[in-house]
Amino acid sequence: MGYTRADWSAHFSEGRDFRQLGDDEKRLIAEHAPPPAGGRALDACCGTGELAAFLATLGYTVDATDFAEGALARARAERSTVEGCAGCVWTSKRTTRRTCTRTATTW
Template sequence: MGYTRTNWSEHYNTGQGFRRLGDEEKGLLVEHAPAPEGGRALDIGCGTGELSVYLTSLGYTVDGVDFAEGALERARAEHAETPGVRWLCLDVGNDDLEPLAGEGYDLITLRLAVAFFPNPTATLLRLAELLTEDGRLVVITPTTEHTPAERRYIALDEDQIAVLTDPFSDTARYTADQFAVLVLGKKARPGQAVERTHPPEPHAVFGAAAVVVDDQGRVLLGRRLGRTPAWELRCPRSATCSPQQRRL
């Protein structure tokens, strides 16, 4: 399946879609993302609009967003009588988000979509900026454990889920119909700033690094362990690596 707008539109124009919203997913949304009075929701990768319409039944006013016009054509046709939802064609990873609600959203959902973003963590952090103070970001994704090998490109493994949730200080994980349901709060984990009282001593440093990327443009990183864990470019296994780096 393609990743371009044209290919996704063809996917929907030929009558295809995705797995229907299950009762367990609905129950988790009711329990962990109840609509406040006047609540607004943003459904990313809305497809033909099933989840968007369900959120209106919970009391949300919904923006259903997809970057494939073919999906939105079906959503508009199939749910023409549904009040409280508008359909927007946007690539939230790259487009200007100005058309979205300036007052923010109490709930943002990504169902069966996050694995298709070239930079999913960066996209989630961008979306988190659109949440209200008590808003929630809900990611529903297949996991590789429960996905056939030939379809694992639609799923996330445990390491990918850890990377996705690591920037968020308020996280919870649930299971619905073998999907992972991640509920993330607005606040990302703060970075640590070090204030210097005098200029650092100059040092001459020479080094070299290789950047390893896959066919989706994702960069391979390693996590440095020890007292101050950090993410860094994956170091080749050579004599120039420290013993700690070689263990990554």
């Protein structure tokens, strides 16, 4: 038995989180994964978008996805003012391995 999509959505809608990125992790990402010109990043299972927002501040164009709409609602609300995040794409659109459509909600 595991968490369902509704369970995860409720988890995030109720304000619960997981461990945040630490300063050492942020430093290591910035040092070892600087964005190339026109660099793009995909944050799969983005939750509330902390990593996606951090990558955007580094200069990446970020697509972030999560199947929990409650997580995405928080990401849109909490990360929209982060510098570089205005162009982040937050989506719960289901895709298959064969068809990766890029229809998404942007904010």
